[in-house]
Amino acid sequence: MSESATSAPMLEPATAWVAPVRRRGTLRRLVANPLSAVGLALVLFAVAVALAAPLIAPADPIAMMPDLRLQPPNLAHWMGTDDGGRDILSRIIFGTRSSLLTALGILAVASVTGTAIGLAAGYFGGWVDEVLMRITDMFLAFPALVLAMGMAATLGPSLFNAMLATAVVWWPWYARLVRGQALHLKHEAFVEAARVSGASALRIAFHHILRNCLTPIIVQMSLDIGYAILTLASLSFIGLGAQAPTPEWGSMVSIGRDYFLDQWWMVTFPGLAIFLAVMAFNLLGDGLQEALSPRLRR
Amino acid sequence: MGTFILRRLMFLVLVLAGMCVITFTLTHVVPGDPARLLAGQHASAEEVRTVASMYGLDRPLPTQFWIYVRNLLHGDLGLSLTDRRPVSEDLGQFLPASMELTLAAVLLVVLIGLPVGLWAGVSRGRPIDHLLRFLTVGGVSMPIFWFGIILQIVFYKQLQILPIGGRLGILDMEPPRVTGFYLIDTLLAGDLPTFGSALVHLILPASALAAGSLAVVTRMMRASVIEVLDADHVRTARAKGLLPAIVLTRHVFRNALIPTTTVLGLQVGALLAGNVLAEVVFNWPGIGLYAVNAIRNLDYPSIMGVTLVISVIYVLVNLLVDIAYVALDPRISYGAGKRRT
Numbered sequence: 143m144s145e146s147a148t149s150a151p152m153l154e155p156a157t158a159w160v161a162p163v164r165r166r167g168t169l170r171r172l173v174a175n176p177l178s179a180v181g182l183a184l185v186l187f188a189v190a191v192a193l194a195a196p197l198i199a200p201a202d203p204i205a206m207m208p209d210l211r212l213q214p215p216n217l218a219h220w221m222g223t224d225d226g227g228r229d230i231l232s233r234i235i236f237g238t239r240s241s242l243l244t245a246l247g248i249l250a251v252a253s254v255t256g257t258a259i260g261l262a263a264g265y266f267g268g269w270v271d272e273v274l275m276r277i278t279d280m281f282l283a284f285p286a287l288v289l290a291m292g293m294a295a296t297l298g299p300s301l302f303n304a305m306l307a308t309a310v311v312w313w314p315w316y317a318r319l320v321r322g323q324a325l326h327l328k329h330e331a332f333v334e335a336a337r338v339s340g341a342s343a344l345r346i347a348f349h350h351i352l353r354n355c356l357t358p359i360i361v362q363m364s365l366d367i368g369y370a371i372l373t374l375a376s377l378s379f380i381g382l383g384a385q386a387p388t389p390e391w392g393s394m395v396s397i398g399r400d401y402f403l404d405q406w407w408m409v410t411f412p413g414l415a416i417f418l419a420v421m422a423f424n425l426l427g428d429g430l431q432e433a434l435s436p437r438l439r440r
Numbered sequence: 441m442g443t444f445i446l447r448r449l450m451f452l453v454l455v456l457a458g459m460c461v462i463t464f465t466l467t468h469v470v471p472g473d474p475a476r477l478l479a480g481q482h483a484s485a486e487e488v489r490t491v492a493s494m495y496g497l498d499r500p501l502p503t504q505f506w507i508y509v510r511n512l513l514h515g516d517l518g519l520s521l522t523d524r525r526p527v528s529e530d531l532g533q534f535l536p537a538s539m540e541l542t543l544a545a546v547l548l549v550v551l552i553g554l555p556v557g558l559w560a561g562v563s564r565g566r567p568i569d570h571l572l573r574f575l576t577v578g579g580v581s582m583p584i585f586w587f588g589i590i591l592q593i594v595f596y597k598q599l600q601i602l603p604i605g606g607r608l609g610i611l612d613m614e615p616p617r618v619t620g621f622y623l624i625d626t627l628l629a630g631d632l633p634t635f636g637s638a639l640v641h642l643i644l645p646a647s648a649l650a651a652g653s654l655a656v657v658t659r660m661m662r663a664s665v666i667e668v669l670d671a672d673h674v675r676t677a678r679a680k681g682l683l684p685a686i687v688l689t690r691h692v693f694r695n696a697l698i699p700t701t702t703v704l705g706l707q708v709g710a711l712l713a714g715n716v717l718a719e720v721v722f723n724w725p726g727i728g729l730y731a732v733n734a735i736r737n738l739d740y741p742s743i744m745g746v747t748l749v750i751s752v753i754y755v756l757v758n759l760l761v762d763i764a765y766v767a768l769d770p771r772i773s774y775g776a777g778k779r780r781t
Contacts, residue, residue, distance in 0.1 A: 177577070279451075280458030283758075284751045287713035289462075292747035295735045296466045372583055376717055379585045380732045395586055399721070402589055403597050410593075413586030421581035428577075 171433040178429025184422030192238040201229035203236040203389040212405050222407035224397065226387070230407065233389040234415045240390050241419060244305045245370040249363050251309035256316025257352070257359065263317065264324025265347045275321065278314040286311045287373060294382040301374075301390065304383040308373050312366070319362055323355040357434055364430045368423035375416045391416045444766060448759050455755055463744045464508050468501070477740060478521065517748070518741035522734065527745035531727055535749065536620025537607060538726030541718065542711050544646035549653045549707065554700065557661020558693055564666055572658065579655025584714045588648035588721035595644060603641050605722035612637045645722040649714050653707035660703040664696035671695070698768050705761025709754045 173179040191198065201219075207227030215222045221230040263274040281289070286308075293307035327333060328351060336350050377383040378392030386393065391412045398408030475492035476483065483491070492498040496507050511518070517527035560572040595602040603609060607622055612634050615625035623642070626635035668674060669692060677687045716728035723729070727746050734742035 177574075276454065277458075280455060280462070283455040283459065283755050284462075284747075285709035285713040285754050287710075287716070288747055288750045288754075291713075291716065291731065291735070292463070292466055292743055295738070295743045296740065299735075368581060372581070375583055376585065379583075380716065380720060381736060392583075392585075395583075395589070399589060402593060406593055409586065409589050413583060413589070416583050416586060417578075417581055420583070421577060424577060424581050 168430075168433045172426075172429050175429050175432070177425050178432070181422050181425025181427075181429060184418060185426050188238055188242065188419055188422060191235055192242050195235050195239055199229075199232040199235045201232040203228060203233045204387050212401065212408075214405075215407055221411040222405070224394070224408055225401065228387075230394075230411055233394060234391065234412055236389040237391045237394065237412065237415065238419070240301060240384060240388065241371050241374065241416075244301060244374050245367050247305045248309045248312060248370045248374070249366060251306070252312035252366075253316045253359055253363055255309070256313035256318075257320045257355070259313070260317035260320030260322075261324055261347055261352060261355075264321035265328055265343070265351060267325075271321070274317070278317045281311060281314040282318075284311065287376060290373060290377060291380070291382065294377055299382045299385060301378070301384040301388065304374055304377040307382075308370065308377070312370070315366075316359065316362065319358055320352075320355050323358060324351050327351045327354055361427070361431045361434055364423070365427035368420040368427065371416065371423065372420050445763060448762060452755060452759060456752070459748060459751055460509055460512060461505075463748055464505055467740050467744050468497070468504055468508070477738070480521075512748075517745040520734070520742045520745075521739040522737045522742065527741050530730060530742065531745055531749055533620075534725060534727045534730045537622075537724060538712075538715050538719065538728060540621045540623065541642070541645055541649065541724060541726060542708075542715055544642050545650040545653070545711050545714075546704075546708065548646055548650040549657050549704070549711075552650075553654050553657035554661055554693075554697070557658040557700070558665050558688070558696070560658065560662040561665025561669065561696070562688070562692075564662075569662075572662070576655040576659045579651050580659075582651050582655075583717075584648055584652060585717040585721050587651055588645065588718055591644045591648055592721070602644050605641075605645070605724065607638060607641055607725060608634065609637050609641075645718045645724055648721065649711060649718040652714065653704075653710055656707055656710075657700060657704055661696060661700045664699045665692055668692050668695045698765070701761060701764055701768060705758055705764075708757045708761075712750050712754055715750075 172182065205228070207223070210219070210223045210227035210229075212225060213219055213223040213227075219229050219231065221234065224230055224233070259274050259278070263271040263278075289311045290304070290307045293310055294304045297303035297307060324347075333346060333350050336346050341349070374383055375390075375392030375395075378390050379396045381393075381396065384390030384393045386397070394412035395409050395416075398405070398412065402409045475488050475495070475497045478495060478497075479488045479491040489498070496504055499507075515528050517531070519525070520527050520530055523530070556572065560569050563569045592604050596604040608614065613631075615622060615629045615631060615634060618625050618628050622638035623635065626632075626638055674687060674691050677691050678684075715726060716731055718724065719726045719728035720732050727749065731743060731746040733739075734746070
């Protein structure tokens with residue numbers, strides 16, 4: 143603990159001891175809504191599947207088995223096999239990993255960049271704010287998927303580049319959000335108090351302002367993660383994301399499109415996985431937003 | 441109002457300038473060696489140098505940027521690497537198909553989303569509201585490309601009532617090009633059977649494209665209707681004995697439209713981007729399909745052309761929405777920067 147924090151203990155918002163109580167209430171409110179509870183359950187299920195993928199997948203997701211080509215769903219292959227004889231269920235299970243990881247990657251890069259920029263703009267104000275926000279507006283003027291497409295194409299088709307491209311079009315939303323919070327917080331009494339007691343600008347920005355922006359950032363991330371999964375799957379579908387033979391949902395649908403009239407299972411199941419994952423995160427995000435912001439609780 | 445539009449136009453110029461910087465960076469700076477890209481992978485060092493000097497790629501970056509902007513201002517988006525035609529010509533050819541598809545989707549969103557949202561709002565808490573809420577969450581989460589394929593499986597393969605893709609059947613004659621919109625051109629040519637065919641071909645792609653935005657707009661409409669229903673002026677209208685239908689249309693619907701318009705405008709961006717996916721699935725010959733083919737061939741001038749055109753349309757639509765917003769709600773006056781209540 144540094145000097146400034148100890149000199150103004152009462153004025154620092156008491157997150158440390160109020161938080162646990164509030165958090166328990168949040169969880170209770172969250173599961174009280176049946177739709178949010180379903181979302182939470184599905185998200186936990188997806189995370190479990192991603193973690194345990196090598197243990198639960200019935201077959202190798204990449205090795206080709208030409209003898210087993212294009213089998214409809216049966217007891218040995220619950221979701222059938224694809225054009226390379228690979229078990230679709232196993233590919234979907236491993237696909238959970240890439241979808242969740244890349245979506246988290248997008249949000250991590252976007253939220254850290256956006257937060258830094260928004261914090262600087264909101265806290266310093268003046269020309270810093272003006273310049274940073276005009277750049278932000280510029281990025282917001284593009285439809286996200288289209289700019290991501292152009293960027294991913296320039297960087298070259300790969301899952302990592304698709305992730306990077308999506309993060310580049312995503313940070314402005316966080317910059318705006320955090321700037322708004324910072325503008326509002328910098329005149330609060332506890333920030334004034336910290337300033338008076340000699341805390342440095344950096345310390346105030348990170349320790350006092352950023353800390354109190356965390357809840358809206360987390361809510362925004364929970365609302366965004368479904369769209370991040372959807373955007374990545376879309377980029378993969380048009381050939382800009384994961385490349386064969388990586389198991390990824392969007393590219394699985396893309397491959398299955400060549401066979402969909404007769405081998406319906408090749409597109410149906412991976413698409414269903416995208417749909418359910420996105421819906422799970424959307425339900426959870428909506429629920430979290432409702433539980434954490436009292437204004438929306440009706 | 442005038443000042444507001446002027447200010448927005450000035451911002452538009454700024455945004456367009458920013459877009460040029462971003463697309464220039466993507467085409468000239470990020471790829472490392474754009475001349476090699478233009479010349480092709482198997483070109484000799486000599487050929488690469490020729491291409492570089494032909495396109496001015498051997499000059500300093502600021503000069504290159506100046507050339508790039510000057511060309512853009514002349515409507516020159518460069519040459520497509522795939523068909524060696526000017527990108528602007530290609531876009532002119534394929535844009536109307538995309539516009540037709542997007543407008544059809546917007547129409548579906550407006551005609552279905554607004555009344556259904558109103559219905560959900562007035563039925564708040566009843567089973568129909570829960571059902572609609574569930575459907576809208578589903579709609580928002582639906583990948584366009586997957587939904588499109590499922591529609592094809594159901595309506596083409598199983599029920600055999602709708603075509604699988606394309607703008608017209610193989611036996612239909614393309615109408616003489618006037619606007620590039622088949623629904624208009626066929627009518628102008630007096631060709632009703634082809635008009636019918638164009639309409640039937642539009643149903644599945646437009647539905648697939650509209651699903652997500654439809655869900656968002658319905659949700660927004662429901663939320664604003666609920667908000668308006670609680671307002672004093674609605675209670676007054678009811679208390680003075682106005683017919684419920686009149687209260688709903690004149691008081692509730694009109695006021696709920698205001699916030700919904702903004703969301704609708706934002707959704708146009710989603711629809712424009714979604715076009716790319718819907719066009720691939722339904723083999724719809726618009727700029728989205730063009731872009732994806734360009735991506736497969738690493739045809740950067742074409743990709744950037746599409747990015748730029750879609751973004752400019754998006755910015756213009758947002759400007760129109762902001763103007764519509766002011767027109768719909770007389771309390772908002774951006775010019776004076778004050779809000780009268």
